[in-house]
Amino acid sequence: MAVRGRPRGFDRDAALAKAMQLFWAKGYEGVQLAELTAAVGINPPSFYAAVQSKEAIHREALDLYPATAGDGSMAALRDTPGTTTDAVHAMLLASVEVALASPSAGGCMDSLGLVNGQDQNAALRDDLRALRRTTATLIRDRLERGVREADLPADIDAERVATFCATVMQGLSLQAQDGASRDMLIGVVETAMTALDI
Amino acid sequence: MAVRGRPRGFDRDAALAKAMQLFWAKGYEGVQLAELTAAVGINPPSFYAAVQSKEAIHREALDLYPATAGDGSMAALRDTPGTTTDAVHAMLLASVEVALASPSAGGCMDSLGLVNGQDQNAALRDDLRALRRTTATLIRDRLERGVREADLPADIDAERVATFCATVMQGLSLQAQDGASRDMLIGVVETAMTALDI
DNA sequence: TGAGATATGTAATTTCGACTACATATTCAC
DNA sequence: GTGAATATGTAGTCGAAATTACATATCTCA
Structure with a gap:
């Protein structure tokens, strides 16, 4: 059952990929x-x-973003073997690469895609906020798993540490926009990691 | 030499203050x-x-922002007596208050006033970036003073630590927008400070 | 008191950007 | 080949938001 009418003259997937790059x-x-x-x-x-x-x-x-370029940090959090600390470290380093991978060095799409925009776009802004909260929750889940597996001390405040990580990741996006170099961003990650020597 | 014509029917300074609140x-x-x-x-x-x-x-x-509400963090950095660490700590705590003082809990005006906007506003966006870089420079200056005064180890990387602080501060603004509570933001600051036990 | 100067209110104008009407083109089913 | 279905290009429409034209109002100064 082939499609009727005149066929589309462009590649929709390629167009979507281009749109994602632009956004x-x-x-x-x-x-x-x-x-x-x-x-x-x-x-x-x-x-x-x-x-x-x-x-x-x-x-x-x-939706395409995490399925391709933007999933670096969450993939690292999920897939890095070894300790929880290793996973968090890999996540932060990956978020540096995501921020720098932006076609304009503009940081993470979820973090900066729509920050303080027009009222008419409030729904989209709220969606992005929800995405960011989901990210923080994934980090917290990973930390709590670390506690369960005796990989982290039982008395850490997983939500606080997760929020700290999310804060640093979002800050890295803005720093990338402000022109910070890869070396500098990696330095920030290393500094942040010293806060996680719990 | 009083002003000629019909007098203005509203208070310009009050209007500017209102505008600042809105922006x-x-x-x-x-x-x-x-x-x-x-x-x-x-x-x-x-x-x-x-x-x-x-x-x-x-x-x-x-211009009005730092002269009033928004100057909290830089004032703390500048005026907090005691160690450099004390000053940085006060700065970060002050930035939490600034972020929460926003009429919409929307974070720092310099950080989030115009992040990813229309091309026609590129000049303003660049101005804000320059303001943020100035902030990072002020932090670095304070850290270097700490080194000179033997308040901090001579081998710290002042630029890296300053960038870390700026990253956290900017991240705090986004976290405030995402609905993080004061307690949670203060927790993030305390966690960040452990990275500064140099 | 009147002339000059500046402010205000009503009601545009202008521009920009998302979106679409419509005529035409290209394909499939028969 | 013809008709139904869908895509494309040209050239708009439509609405929103910054900015302004202009008549009128209110003030100072001589």
């Missing part, structure tokens, strides 16, 4: 649809034939 | 001029008779 580089409100369609090489009607709205494709980009 | 709460692009004029109780022409543009009053607000 990552410039934030939601920093990207104009005209810019996006120009980057893909299409006209607005072709875009709207394939996507419901700017907001809709941004949501798709948010 | 602090919602960011540059999150505030509409209509909202600002409504909050002040005037109409747009009265605003434009007293101020050149939205961008101009935002610049004034950026």
